Amino acid sequence: MNILTFDIEDWFHILDHRSTKTESDWLNYESRIEKSMETIFEFLNKRNLQATFFVVGWIAEKYPEIVKRIDYYGYDIGSHTHMHQLLFEQNQNEVFNDIQKSIYTIEDLISKKVRCFRAPGFSITERNKWVFDVLIKLGIEIDCSIFPANRAHGGLPSFTQSKPTKIMSNNLMIKEFPINTVNFFFKKLIFSGGGYFRLVPYNLIKRFTKNSDYVMSYFHPRDFDINQPVIKDLTLIRKFKSYYGIKDCLKKLEFWTKDFDFIDLKAADMKTNWDEVDTVII
DSSP states (O other): OEEOEEEEOOTTOOSSOGGGSSHHHHTTSOOOHHHHHHHHHHHHHHHTOOOEEEEOHHHHHHOHHHHHHHHHTTOEEEEOOSSOOOGGGSOHHHHHHHHHHHHHHHHHHHOSOOOEEOOGGGOOOGGGTTHHHHHHHTTOOEEOOOOOSOBTTBOOTTOOOOSOEEEEETTEEEEEOOOOOEEETTEEEOOSBHHHHHHSOHHHHHHHHHTOSOEEOBBOGGGGOTTOOOOTTSOHHHHHHHHTTHHHHHHHHHHHHHHSOOBOHHHHHHHSOTTTSOEEEO
8 A cells, every 4th residue: 555645845945954944934935836836736637646735824824825726626634733843843832823724724725625634844742742642632544644754853662663554542442544664675665655755766656566465655746846045054965865866757657657556645544444453552
């Protein structure tokens, strides 16, 4: 089961960086989201693919026609928070209010319930697993926020499931579709989205996918925008992570979706026998 998803944010929504953190910072940069979305729409329509879009509420507020088009094409829509901030930098009330605002903003545009969620930067960690309680209270049924390995601003390496899982929190359940990992030279390796996908050679991506029963992809509009400006005050390593491989990313995705079948999160949910999957108590 291979799942195709996109996190809908603008090119300047780079986390954990001083000049791209707040809304006032974002207004210093030109928006490229509309042009980047055309690339994604054209790609999906050409290949007749379904995908799930996790939309930042701020984007939905500023560019409602983008969300309406996603819905018009029949694509699945979830929340990616409203202000695209790291969850572990906020308290429970702040997280609740922010996600609730994103849900209301999206639902007002598409007149459909928002059932799924992904945290910016996969920022559910050992110290803020209470986020699952917040999601359940807000009516979220499916989460895609767990990154079962270490990373700079997120990651839950204690989560050993690399497949659909039921999470129990305070006797309530939420469905989890985590990012998948592969064991490579005795380490957990991520290959299925963002900078990892851009960095890993396609022959390895193909091999890893062929040997995996479950793959959760995640891409951003900026992953395919070869003409986007460079944010000058990024460190060298952040520039490498943010810009390496953009030129060839769409071509790699074309190869990937030609070599393997992909479905959206809604279809994956229906395909999963939830009576038989493992349960993890948080």
